[in-house]
Structure formats: C-alpha cells, structure tokens
Amino acid sequence: MKLLKDILFKVAIQSVVGSTEVSVEAIHFNSQKIVENDVFVAIKGSTTNGHTYIKSAIEKGAIVVVCEVLPEQIETAVTYIEVASSSRALAIMASNFYGNPSQNLKLVGVTGTNGKTTIATLLYQLFKKAGYKVGLLSTVVVKVDNKDFKATHTTPDSLSINRYLKEMNNEGVAFCFMEVSSHGIHQNRTEGLQFEGGVFTNLSHDHLDYHDTFAAYRDVKKRFFDQLPKQAFALVNTDDKNGAVMLQNTAAKKYTYALKSYADYTAQILENSFNGLLLKIDGSEVWTRLVGDFNAYNVLAIFATAELLGLEKVEVLRLISELKSVSGRFQYFISDNKITAIVDYAHTPDALKNVLETINSIRTKNEELITVVGCGGDRDATKRPKMGHIASALSTKVVFTSDNPRSEVPEAIIKDIENGVEPQNFKKTLSITDREQAIKTACQLANSGDIILIAGKGHETYQDINGMRFDFDDYKTVEKILKQLQK
Numbered sequence: 319m320k321l322l323k324d325i326l327f328k329v330a331i332q333s334v335v336g337s338t339e340v341s342v343e344a345i346h347f348n349s350q351k352i353v354e355n356d357v358f359v360a361i362k363g364s365t366t367n368g369h370t371y372i373k374s375a376i377e378k379g380a381i382v383v384v385c386e387v388l389p390e391q392i393e394t395a396v397t398y399i400e401v402a403s404s405s406r407a408l409a410i411m412a413s414n415f416y417g418n419p420s421q422n423l424k425l426v427g428v429t430g431t432n433g434k435t436t437i438a439t440l441l442y443q444l445f446k447k448a449g450y451k452v453g454l455l456s457t458v459v460v461k462v463d464n465k466d467f468k469a470t471h472t473t474p475d476s477l478s479i480n481r482y483l484k485e486m487n488n489e490g491v492a493f494c495f496m497e498v499s500s501h502g503i504h505q506n507r508t509e510g511l512q513f514e515g516g517v518f519t520n521l522s523h524d525h526l527d528y529h530d531t532f533a534a535y536r537d538v539k540k541r542f543f544d545q546l547p548k549q550a551f552a553l554v555n556t557d558d559k560n561g562a563v564m565l566q567n568t569a570a571k572k573y574t575y576a577l578k579s580y581a582d583y584t585a586q587i588l589e590n591s592f593n594g595l596l597l598k599i600d601g602s603e604v605w606t607r608l609v610g611d612f613n614a615y616n617v618l619a620i621f622a623t624a625e626l627l628g629l630e631k632v633e634v635l636r637l638i639s640e641l642k643s644v645s646g647r648f649q650y651f652i653s654d655n656k657i658t659a660i661v662d663y664a665h666t667p668d669a670l671k672n673v674l675e676t677i678n679s680i681r682t683k684n685e686e687l688i689t690v691v692g693c694g695g696d697r698d699a700t701k702r703p704k705m706g707h708i709a710s711a712l713s714t715k716v717v718f719t720s721d722n723p724r725s726e727v728p729e730a731i732i733k734d735i736e737n738g739v740e741p742q743n744f745k746k747t748l749s750i751t752d753r754e755q756a757i758k759t760a761c762q763l764a765n766s767g768d769i770i771l772i773a774g775k776g777h778e779t780y781q782d783i784n785g786m787r788f789d790f791d792d793y794k795t796v797e798k799i800l801k802q803l804q805k
C-alpha cells in the first residue's frame with residue numbers, strides 16, 4: 319500500500335475533492351483492471367474517453383479518481399484529483415509509485431523515424447559484453463538484464479515503463495536503453511523519467527495519420543530533447559537536417575555525429591559488402607557484421623553513446639566488431655542453390671529506399687532483386703504510394719502483398735500502393751494478397767544468384783487481420799519455401 323499524498327508528489331494538481339491521506343493498492347488507467355483500493359486515472363484517448371468509465375471504476379473498487387474534468391456526481395468515499403493532463407499525471411504518479419526507478423540507473427532514450435530498435439538493441443548487446451547488467455525497452459522485446467518480456471509497443475505506457483525500470487533496479491541493472499516513439503512522447507509515456515542521454519537518428523515520412531503534419535511530427539520528437547536536463551547528453555545525427563532542430567532548445571550537453579559533414583563524431587565507410595561494413599571511426603578501423611550505409615550511422619551513434627557513457631574507446635571498437643545483427647533487421651541467409659533471402663523491417667518509404675539502395679550497391683548487374691512488400695492497415699495511408707514507387711523503381715521485380723491489414727481490406731491497401739508505380743515500372747510488378755503465396759511466387763521467380771527482399775514485418779511473428787493475430791514469420795516462411803523448391 320502507498321500513501322496517495324506521496325504518489326502525487328510533483329503532480330500539477332488543479333483541485334482536490336476528498337482526502338489525500340489514503341492508502342492505495344495500485345494505479346490503473348483502464349477501468350477493467352480496477353480492484354478494491356485502486357487509483358483510476360481517466361484519460362481522453364483516441365477511440366474512447368476514459369472519463370466515461372469513472373463510475374464503473376468506482377463500482378469496481380477505485381477509491382481515487384484522477385481526471386481532467388470532475389464528474390457531476392461526487393461519491394463521498396472517493397478522492398478526486400483534478401489535473402490539466404491525466405496522462406502527464408499518470409506518468410509522474412507511476413514514477414513515484416515505483417520509487418523513481420529511472421534515477422537509479424543510467425537511462426538513454428533513442429528517438430527518430432528509423433534505427434531506434436537497431437541502436438537500442440546493439441547498445442544493450444555492447445554493454446552486456448562489457449560486463450554490465452543492462453535493460454532494454456524495444457519494439458522487439460523488453461529485457462531486464464537476462465530476463466525477456468513480450469513487447470507490446472515500441473514505447474510502453476508510463477506505468478509499464480516504470481514497472482520494468484523498478485525490476486531493473488531490483489536486478490542491479492546499471493544501464494537501460496529505450497526506444498522513444500513519437501506516440502510515446504505525444505502521449506506523455508516518458509514524462510517524469512530521468513534520462514542520462516538522448517539520441518536522434520533521423521526524421522522522414524511516418525505516422526502522418528497521427529501527427530497530421532510533418533512539422534508536428536518533428537516538434538514532438540524535439541520535445542523529448544527540450545525536456546532533457548542539463549547534465550544529460552543530446553547526441554544527434556547532423557547529416558539529417560532535423561538533427562540541428564532537435565538541439566535548438568535543449569539544456570543538455572550537445573554532441574553531433576555525421577558521415578557527410580563536420581561533427582563531434584565522424585566515420586568513413588571503407589568497405590560495404592554482404593559480409594558487413596569496414597568503417598574508420600575516429601581514426602581507427604573497425605569491422606562490423608552489420609550491412610548497409612544506414613548501419614554506418616547506427617554504429618557511429620552506438621560508438622558515440624558508449625563513449626559518452628564512459629566506456630573506453632579501444633574497448634568500444636573491439637566490442638562493436640562482435641555485435642550481431644538485430645532480429646528482422648537485414649537478417650539474411652543464402653540458400654543451397656545460392657538465392658539470397660533478406661528479411662527487413664523497412665516499413666517507411668525512407669527505410670525501404672535505404673535498404674534497396676544498399677542491396678543495389680552490393681549486387682552485380684546480372685542478379686535480380688525481387689522485392690515482396692506491403693503496408694499496414696489503420697496506419698498512415700499516404701506512405702503507401704511512395705513505397706509502391708520506391709519498391710518498383712529500385713527492384714527488378716516486385717510482388718505487392720498484405721502486411722498487417724488490421725481493420726482494412728488488404729486489396730484496398732495494395733491498390734493504394736500500386737497507385738505509386740510509374741508506367742515504365744508496370745511490367746515489373748504483380749500483386750498477391752496472401753503473404754505466403756507472394757513469398758512463394760518471389761522464390762519461384764528467383765534463380766541462382768538472385769536476391770529476394772521481404773520488407774515490412776521484420777521480427778514480427780504474426781499477421782494482424784481484423785483484430786485476430788495469425789502466426790506468420792517472414793524468415794521461417796521464406797526458409798521453408800526455398801528448401802521445398804530445391805527438392
């Protein structure tokens with residue numbers, strides 16, 4: 319049990335009805351989870367309004383209600399806390415409730431359109447290899463040192479974040495690397511956390527369904543840097559023009575990294591092949607198994623972050639050469655009949671362009687590049703024709719297919735993608751809704767030496783169709799089909 323007064327510390331309260339000297343069991347923002355003596359935080363969401371569930375939360379046993387608008391009917395046995403932002407109050411209360419766990423470890427947030435999972439995961443790997451206990455909050459998995467938890471979001475809700483951080487405290491974790499998504503910042507999921515540093519990767523088209531305009535999307539990312547304290551570091555990629563924007567109003571110590579322009583941390587690509595990248599970082603050569611120009615940025619960001627967190631340069635370079643690729647990020651194998659199959663999580667126009675350009679820069683002219691790609695439903699529809707254009711312009715053949723259609727009709731999503739294909743590329747494309755059939759067709763089209771790229775779902779092990787999750791794994795599917803076809 320915790321005293322309400324204590325968990326309200328630093329919450330900007332507008333009014334209180336009732337006593338704050340009550341002991342509470344747990345905090346929830348979903349009325350369905352409420353039991354006796356809990357706090358219910360009512361949040362205005364994107365599909366429904368948590369305030370309409372106040373009555374039902376009280377019936378289930380809530381003794382405290384945190385809300386933006388006080389209900390008309392006040393129960394005398396309940397304490398009401400009126401705040402300007404329930405989601406912000408929730409984040410601060412969550413931190414207090416779990417004993418401000420972010421203050422007991424070094425927490426680094428990684429934000430940007432692409433590269434967050436790669437950077438956060440590789441930092442986790444690197445610091446583990448350096449001998450520390452480490453935590454990770456990522457799209458793929460949550461790790462409390464060696465313990466794995468299923469990830470539901472890129473950036474979990476503030477209660478879950480603080481619960482995981484508390485577990486990390488209990489395990490003696492020294493460093494935690496977390497992805498900070500734009501939804502996470504906008505919904506105040508990271509509010510009240512004490513960050514040791516923030517890393518910005520890049521900014522390109524994504525989530526314009528949610529943020530309305532690119533400027534709004536950029537400003538949400540910037541808010542993360544605006545909130546960093548002065549003892550923290552802000553490390554940004556200045557080859558991306560928005561890197562400088564992120565630093566405009568931050569109080570944190572400013573550091574830059576870049577491959578093409580002057581920066582605090584720079585690198586040169588000496589070699590780029592299917593076996594990996596040879597880089598020159600800060601005058602020293604380092605070999606990494608990661609493939610593609612974009613990974614040079616990720617490796618450089620990792621190098622700089624590790625140095626800023628106090629690791630020795632020589633050790634960092636040695637550890638970088640031991641890092642393995644992240645699940646579903648340029649994950650590939652070569653079949654017995656020499657077809658290369660690559661599974662990659664490129665689900666934005668920019669990521670798709672980068673991955674295709676990387677493959678084109680390391681393949682020879684007589685090898686075909688066959689791409690299988692789709693777009694998710696109930697997500698930014700304006701990226702669809704862009705991805706259709708990029709896939710068809712940069713591949714020799716393309717099979718458009720379904721990703722996670724969610725509540726949308728897959729054929730309608732595919733139509734949107736096809737609308738971006740220019741007439742000169744019509745002949746290269748075909749569309750097959752069933753993802754397994756699409757992958758099979760790509761495999762049948764491929765000859766020895768050719769490359770198949772399956773983009774968009776990376777590590778995902780399901781396909782979300784109408785709210786139902788069906789088992790589906792791009793990597794296992796292509797592996798199985800290529801084996802079958804060899805027989």
Ligand SMILES: CC(=O)N[C@H]1[C@@H](OP(=O)(O)OP(=O)(O)OC[C@H]2O[C@@H](n3ccc(=O)[nH]c3=O)[C@H](O)[C@@H]2O)O[C@H](CO)[C@@H](O)[C@@H]1O[C@H](C)C(=O)N[C@@H](C)C(=O)N[C@H](CCC(=O)O)C(=O)O
Nearest residue numbers: 347348349361363364365366368371471472473475499501
């Ligand atoms: C659009 C969006 O981000 N939605 C998130 C949001 O839910 P919401 O605003 O839709 O909530 P709502 O359903 O309208 O409900 C409003 C409130 O009423 C409450 N409620 C509802 C029903 C009930 O019976 N009782 C009750 O109390 C809900 O618990 C909620 O507090 O808050 C929820 C709790 O934190 C999130 O789980 C949910 O994520 C949804 C599932 C989602 O798909 N989010 C994606 C888009 C997302 O966040 N993605 C980013 C990554 C993006 C990237 O890769 O860059 C991420 O960080 O994962």
Ligand SMILES: Nc1ncnc2c1ncn2[C@@H]1O[C@H](COP(=O)(O)OP(=O)(O)OP(=O)(O)O)[C@@H](O)[C@H]1O
Nearest residue numbers: 431432433434435436457612647662663664669673
């Ligand atoms: N630094 C980078 N710049 C551009 N593209 C990248 C970069 N790093 C990775 N990518 C591409 O973006 C895809 C997604 O990478 P990653 O999962 O690391 O990004 P993310 O930011 O975590 O994405 P999400 O928003 O879905 O969590 C990769 O599969 C790759 O194609």
Ligand SMILES: N[C@H](CCC[C@H](N)C(=O)O)C(=O)O
Nearest residue numbers: 665693694697721722774775
């Ligand atoms: N984190 C991203 C992942 C998209 C992956 C893609 N497979 C899809 O389902 O759209 C999002 O929620 O937009």
Ligand SMILES: [Mg+2]
Nearest residue numbers: 434435457472
């Ligand atoms: Mg991610």
